[in-house]
Amino acid sequence: MWVVELSACSSVADQAEQAVALRDASLIPPVESLFFVPDVNEVAVRKTKTFLQFAWNAVTDDTLVLLSIAAVVDLAVGIYKAVSGSEKLAWVEGVAILIAVGVITLVTAINDVRKQAQFISLSSAQDDQQKVSLVDQHGTITRIPVASVKVGNFVLVEAGDVVAADGVLVEAFNVAADEAALTGESEPVKKSAWKKENADSNPDEIVASTPDDFFLMAGSRVVDGSGKMLVLCVGCRSTQGKLMTKLREADEEEEQTPLQEKLEHIAKQMAKGGMVIAICFVILLFIVYCSVKAYSGKNPSSIVNDCINIIITGITIVVIAVPEGLPVSVTVSLGFTTLLMLKDNNLVRHLAACETMGSATTVCCDKTGTLTENRMTVVNVFFGGKEIISQTKNTSEIPSGSTRLAACFRLLLQSLNVNSIAYRTPVTSDLNPQSQQRYIGSVSEGSLLDWTEKMGSQYSTDREAAVVVDRIPFSSLRKRMMTVVSIDADVVKDAVGEVDAPQGVVFVKGAPEIVLKHCIQYVNEHGEVAELTNDIRTQIQNHVHECNSNGLRTIAASVRILPLSIIRVKENHGDTSAHLQTLEMSSIFFAVFGIQDPLRADVPSAVATCERAGVTVRIVTGDAVETAVNIALQSGILNKQRGFSCGIKGELEQEYRQDVVLTGHEFRSMSEEAMTLVLPHLKVLARSSPDDKQLLVKQLQSLGEVVAVTGDGTNDSLALRSSDVGFSMGISGTQVAKESSDVILLDDNFATLVKAIVWGRGVYDSIRKFLQFQMTVNVTAVFITIVTSFMAVCGVGSSGDKDPQGVLNVVQLLWINLVQDTFAALALATDRPGDEVLDRTPARREDSLFNRDMWKLIGTQSVYQIVVTLILYLKGDTWFGLGEDAALLSCIVFNAFMWCNFFNLVNSRVIDRGLNVFKGMLQNKAFIFIITLQIVVQILIVQFGGAAFKIAPLNAEQWGICLLIGVISLVFGQMMRLLPF
Incomplete structure (x- = not known):
């Protein structure tokens, strides 16, 4: 549709006509005034979610909804008890559970917002990589970001570019574009330059006429040729922009990585297992509760409260068993890794x-x-049948004066300057923010242009003097580049003798064996064009072999002089490139260049x-x-x-x-x-x-x-x-x-790729560290909750009042869940990988996420924590002389259990038999911050959270016992790593 609009716009047509007619860019007048709306070349950004949306997604999680409903019921019963005067603080537990749900929601939402910000930052870094070559009214070429391209700009396009905007080609040399992503057309579409007759054509005919297809669409890929394009539509108005706007308006789900899918599968299996365990727990506990007549002697509100506690405990088991932190851990690890990898280039x-x-x-x-360094320098030149420049031999014999050889040498310099699409422009980058002159295009071409400048020739001057008739850019298939120009007859006459004017010159450069194959003559040491005999051909091949053996990249150059009448026959040929390739046959071999690119x-x-x-x-x-x-x-x-x-x-x-x-x-x-x-x-x-x-x-x-x-x-x-x-x-x-x-x-840089290997293995290790820690907490917390709940109903334990609440109550379990899920994911997923990850072979795709050493730590730590917790639960009141103070005993058990997990978090930083669990810990600021935060919050909970957590403050001796149990957990883990199995 925009084609029709363009054809109807005479000012645009006039501008395109001028651009084609006036090949000298400096004569092209400004065109910005022709367009009414200055547009920005940016596609609609994908919709981002607000904090409230993330919070809503978190709070509507099925298990949290069930827990909230149960908490509301518990709160209602608690308020009834408080009003009736039977238990004034009965309402606190319901409020504490709701607050815990709010904290979990808040932390989850903050983490999701942080993850979104990371991905936006990464996407912005990717966009910054895209730049185009802009030609201003004076013919100066500069590199600008794609987002800065405006309607009316002239931009250069060449093979390998992704077209930045919709536009019309005003110059085209064998341009072909892959439009499959936009039109579904599988074959590259050949493009030609806009011509005056196109302005008088019917728009529908223009679109349907393939030979006159001079439009380039944003998002298409230039697969061959080079040219200059006048920008017509940018941003959301371009072909790609309209398509991307529609796609990004849809609420697309983020694509999951293989590891995320694997972990989600593990999480679902654990969730199913947790659900089955929770249901069985609730049913069996109700049966036991009734069988032992635990309700005997209690008023109706207390019995209702017991029933609610059983249900809430069951739901809490599901909350703990469902490892929400698994997907979070891989997301955090990937987000953290990608940002740090960016710093590593x-x-x-x-x-x-x-x-x-x-x-x-x-x-x-x-x-x-x-x-190699991609810092190429010409260090060897074979010209005139001999080596005229050799860095190794320290020789330099540059032809000069008015001799025929010097004229041929000047034509050689001109061929290198004209038969090239590289250009020099100021460039800045994240790696080097200081503007510096650098060649854009092939680095090999840049080194040749540098050399011609040292020889006293300027590429800009030679390009202005030559009229390019056509060009076939270099490709890895052809391994050569050819440019056909109309050139000053005197230059040709001085170099190769009398010629019939007007003349065209075919410049070719590329792989020596390819260029040499098409040559039948060469320039000898006197500057004369002589027959390329087998002996001379062998001499050139031997020189190329010697240069290659010394690690030099070799490029050969040749020339052919033809009447322009023969060259222009190409305009009547359907297959332009095929005709152009015939022009390089029977060429004159000029030179071989040895280019050094240090390792x-x-x-x-x-x-x-x-x-x-x-x-x-x-x-x-x-x-x-x-x-x-x-x-x-x-x-x-x-x-x-x-x-x-x-x-x-x-x-x-x-x-x-x-x-x-x-x-x-x-x-x-x-x-x-x-x-x-x-x-x-x-x-x-x-x-x-x-x-x-x-x-x-x-x-x-x-x-x-x-x-x-x-x-x-x-x-x-x-x-x-x-x-x-x-x-x-x-x-x-x-x-x-x-x-x-x-x-x-x-x-x-190849060394940067090796850093990527380190980071890749670090992601895998981070997830395994988290799994190791979470499995230990899950197994221990669920087991202790179930066993002590049954013990309490049966009257076994310190309280003996047949309360169905286990040693770890619901609010305590929710705090444990926050520690073992979100906080642990943030702490362990942000560990920087060390070089020791390269001391092992790569993990295979079919390998399990768990190794033998991980299972050993999970098993031994779980046993240690379960045994210690049960002993404290059964004997703690006697050992500490607590009497009937159930709240104080609960606090000691809860605090000891938490300190075991804090120290096991450190233990989990190693997933093999390594003993130095502190290596690199101080460099992980996130880990230090999180574990410090957990300890501070734990201290506040123990000393001031009595009513909400149903605990009592501890004295120094009791704190010392809890800390000692936690330290033993760390030492015990180290000892288990020394076991031979």
């Missing part, structure tokens, strides 16, 4: 990646920028850490075998002592015992049986395509591997999506690669 896009990364068994990573200093140690952690690192690169092997040896991925072999060796039935290096062609030509034998030993896959990378990922997954993949290009999106966890590059990665990934490495 890992921007998490999908929460499931945090969990999966901890289970990764292999990493398939790029070489350039990930293992990152921390990569060898990071690779060694991965090996220690049971994670195999493999290089998957488009570079030559020699270059890849050189980097693999430097980084430790390959080891000379261990040995390695290049290519397919031996018979298939012979197992490979060494590391293996293959090319993409060798790998894809293998049978599945051969791949099965080779894959465990494959360390380097060179000269590979994105399809080879995707095939490698799928084959590794079929062997049970959990695969992490790094990628930066548009074509890496398939491998990134196929992997278990995909890492894209924050600096060099395209927007398509970023949107296909789970995590963005903001500094493109």
Whole structure:
């Protein structure tokens, strides 16, 4: 519909016509005044919930509703007793239960608000990563956030970009866009530049005419080519904006991670078990209550109160048994982890990646920028049939003067400047807030432009002088780039001799073996165009091999001079790119450049850490075998002592015992049986395509591997999506690669990926710590409540009054529930993982969340706490000389039980046989705050909460006994870890 509106807008049509006619951006007048509404390029934000909404969700939980109803009934009975004068404080318990429900609701709501804020912060960080290249009226190119794009702006688009707004192409070089997400069209749609005749066309015809499809829609992905777009619709008015607005208006449920689903399943099973136990408890306790005639001698209100207490206790058992903290713990852990990972330059896009990364068994990573510094420098140049620049040999013979060779050299510099889409612009980032000049685009192209500048040539000047007729940008499939230009005839004449004017020049640069294959001539040492004999071809190939062996990336350049009449025939061809590719045949070979990209200093140690952690690192690169092997040896991925072999060796039935290096062609030509034998030993896959990378990922997954993949290009999106966890590059990665990934490495560094492994394992450990603690409290509290309730009804214990209330009353149990659920989740889920998590192999997907050491601690701690609590319950009045003071005994038992759990919370920070439970505790401010808060509240409850909790204040001696019992709990846990089983 917006197409029709555009066509009807003559001012927009006039502006587009000017943009096409005036290729010099500096001549394009401003267009902001043509549009009436300045719009912001932001899609409608997903609706957020208020604190009151979260509180309502918490308080309407089924178990809390039942507990509240029972509390109201208990309160009514208590008020009746107080009014009648039989028990003046009978109403306190009902009020205390309602207050406890309110506290649980409040804490849950606060936690949910905090979680929402974390995810909003993370989403904002993701949005900040998206930037576009803006061209102003003077032709200056700057990088701006997507949100800053306005109607009337001109923005550059190239392969790998996600289109930021709806617009019309005013310049297009073989542009193709993937619009599947918006239109359902599975094949990329070819785009052309807007032309004057489009303004006079019927809008419906424009839309239906594929060759004249010059519109780009926001959210579509540019998969090929490059161009310039005039922005027409932004934000909620764009095609994607309208779609996203509708989606975000719906109340969507948050997607759960695999670990959340597993924990929710455990929680449901525990809830069912708790419900069955509670129902059986209530029924059996009623039967026992009646059988022993516990109601004898009591007035009706007391009997009703006993019945209500039995029901409330049953409901409280359900509250304790239902582990609300399980989903909370994983949510808190993921939210905490993602924010801290951001500080470690890992921007998490999908929460499931945090969990999966901890289970990764292999990493398939790029070489350039990930293992290397992505700081490329031209250190070797082969031109004129010889090496004119060599950093290793300390030689530099730059052609100069008016010689033919110097003219060819100037044409070479011009070819590098023009046959490139990289440009320099001021850039700031979170890692470096200071503005600095940096090349946007291919880092390799940036290094070549840096070199041409050192040689005295400016890319901006050469680009202004050349008229670009057409261009095929570099792709990992073609491994080369071509630009066709109309150029000054004198430059061509000086370089290659007499030519027929007007002339067109075809500049090509790319992989040496590809460029060399299309050349039949070369420029010799005198600047003459001579036949490219087999000897010269071999000389060039040997030079390339030497550079690759020294770890240099090699790029070759060639040129072909053609009459413009032949070049313009392309306009009558349906398949433009196919015709363009014929133009590079029979070219003149110009030069080979050796580009150095040093290995990152921390990569060898990071690779060694991965090996220690049971994670195999493999290089998957488009570079030559020699270059890849050189980097693999430097980084430790390959080891000379261990040995390695290049290519397919031996018979298939012979197992490979060494590391293996293959090319993409060798790998894809293998049978599945051969791949099965080779894959465990494959360390380097060179000269590979994105399809080879995707095939490698799928084959590794079929062997049970959990695969992490790094990628930066548009074509890496398939491998990134196929992997278990995909890492894209924050600096060099395209927007398509970023949107296909789970995590963005903001500094493109392999060591940052290793940090993600640590965090991933930390999430898994945090959940297991919480499970270990919660299971202990659940088992102990439920068991003690049931056993002592039956004892009380039967008249066994200190009180002997056949009161169905166990040693831990309802309000005390609700405080215990708050400690063992929400507070424990916050405390244990925020532990920072240490490097010791890399001393073990990755956890398998089918592994249980509980290990033997965890079950041992749960079992022994539960037994200890149950035994101590029952002994205090049965013998405490005698030992402490309490007489008939049931409130004081209840307080001692309750306080001792709570201190056991406070110390067991510390115990639960270790889930194996490690003895140092205090390691890193002081660095976890959340843990220190929460355990301090719990202790302070416990002290206040014991000394001042008498009426509500049915307890009495303790003296120093009694406090000392309770603390000692808690300390013994910690020591006992340490002793149990020393047991051999």
